[in-house]
Amino acid sequence: MNVIFFALVAIAFATAAWHQLRWDGEGEAPMAQLTGGVIDAAGGAVELAIALIGVMTLFLGLIKVAEAGGLLAILARLIRPLMVRLFPDVPPEHPAMGAMILNLSANMMGLGNAATPFGIRAMQALNQLNTRPGTATDSMVLFLAINTSSVTLLPTGVIALRAAAGSSDPAAILPTTLFATLCATIAGITAAFFFRRLFPLPAAPPTPPSDGDTEPQPAKDPFALPEEPTQETTAMPPDVDRPYPGWVSALALLGFLALIPLSVLYGQAIAPWIIPSLVLGFLTFGLLRGVRIYEVFVEGAKEGFYVAVRIIPYLVAILVAVGMLRASGALGAFVAFLGPITGPLGLPPEALPMALLRPLSGSGAYGIMASIINDPDIGPDSYVGYLVTTLQGSTETTFYVLAVYFGAVGIRRLRHALPACLTADLVAIIAAVIAVGVVFGSL
Template structure:
């Protein structure tokens, strides 16, 4: 992000300087416009964050109730039968499995702050099963491909931002996000499973020692078999982050029914999305409160605790919003952004990706804060706004795709993996499919 930020500012400065020195129009003052853009963009970023405080506190308060009521555990039990089939090389009772399940469950609920610690712990545990330290395993590649495809069913952060900007239907992106994230996740899983046949791990060395043998796939299968036979793990280890992960999932047919139910919701939300949208936010509020009551949660105290976190989150993002909105504002005022978008727009516009949304689509895999800032700037602009086609498209892109390079850098950096094999290819495939699905569904529903 350091390089991206520097490039944006330098490009804006050089473009404005070139115009200042070459344009003969006395009324044209590019450098003065650049200065005004930097100052006004900084003020807009602070106003945006302050407006976001209330709705962010509301949504994080509700999510805190769901978390305290054990919704993560419920999702973990639902995902467990599927996870054991997706990751056959990971023993069902190994801490890596529990950490991955909690990571996916947190992502599904839009709890990004909780998902990252679980993801790092999962990578650390997967590395203990790695016969080739420093090289990504198939399980690591698949895990990160799913992560970068977002798998978000409740894009609460984007809904909160849309509400703070005065959207008439903040939750209108729920069906579009669900559609796009499903296709992105499917593409990520498929590409990871296909590419692993071509990107083979290094051949085992003769001097790898007994430790490598104990971490081989055969030994892991033996450990899994021993677990199934005795009912206890072959090696007891602490559960990730002190959170109790259920050792047994729901019966397979229960998980299958829930999955079919989610898949069945997609066509319903597409067909009746505009009718359902006004009900979504009131329904979420009532649903989470009733869930908390049913689970014995002191809903008022827990909600207030979560709302405090929402207040802090909204304030913490101010510096990031200032940085990226100033950079983008300067780039736009200098004319450099218009030139760049003008070069690509003839290629992307026929595909349904309008010029206004193009910077967001290009920056999303590189920088989460940068993409968030561009999305906020687009929806703040009266010419686009949150409820136009462009506003709905960038909201869907933000909710249904992930910051690929950030995820890979953080997760692989935590375990010092340098040979990532097919991970990046699978992750970028998920990104491209996610963008295509978002463009298609937003264009179909809202054009």
């Protein structure tokens, strides 16, 4: 991100300097326009973060109520039969299985950072089964491919940003995000199974011979799971180990798949009902599960407040860089060059920088998306606005995820992890273009 941030600023400065040297004295000087763009973008970033606080606290409060009521455990029990079949080399009762299920369940609910501790614990547990230290196993790669493309039922952060940008229908992207993430997940799984043939596992190191009757002691794994997992990052509901009967999971899967065509065909009619229904539904669920919904909601809302405040520096940095690009004329030239190529494919050039940056930097892509939907000439409820917010909710910061998860267990040989995850990202972009075009009338 350091290189990307510097490159954006340097390109903007060089473009404005070139225009300044050729300036004929009419109108505002290019460097003065660049200065105004910097100041306006910095102030706009803070205003955006302040507008985001209210909606972010609302959604994280609701998610906290659902989590306290056991919604994650219910989702985990539903998808466990499928996970057992996808990961036959992971014992069903191994800690890795429970951690992976909880990580994917949290991603489904759009919990973002809350899913990361479960993911790291899953990677640590998978590494206990790894007979080739430092090399990613097939299960590790498949887990990351599913993680980076995870089906998203509720992209809370993107909905909050759309609401802060003045969208008349912040939840309109739910059907398009659901379709795009489902396609990406299928592509990620398929790619992981396909590429594993091209990147076979190396031979396992030989086991050192034992000395007499003394059994060899394995080397201590510095990344091994602790004896007693800490409550903050690794606690798992006991119900995860008791999956629902197979027919219940099958019915749930069929019902979920039936939502895809319904949401795409009737997404615009359903969208106005979504947010009020979520508020009532989550509170009702928590109440029926014996949760003290008011206190728990307030506790989760506090997290939303701090999250919204913490992102202000990231928003200022990337929005200033994008504002400089726009004020210097570099962004306009880029759009004019790519327009004839990407426009007919359903990917307007305004959205292309965000699509390209998303796998590299989550904060960078988030800032570009924010600048696009807050642009008065575009807005959150335009085709471009729907597309970039769908892309944000349906793709992942792939390089960051690979670095964090593999770095947590000392994996140096990634094997087919990168091509599998990037395949899922590419399919997510294509599926998002198709879904937004169908739902919002471009196709």
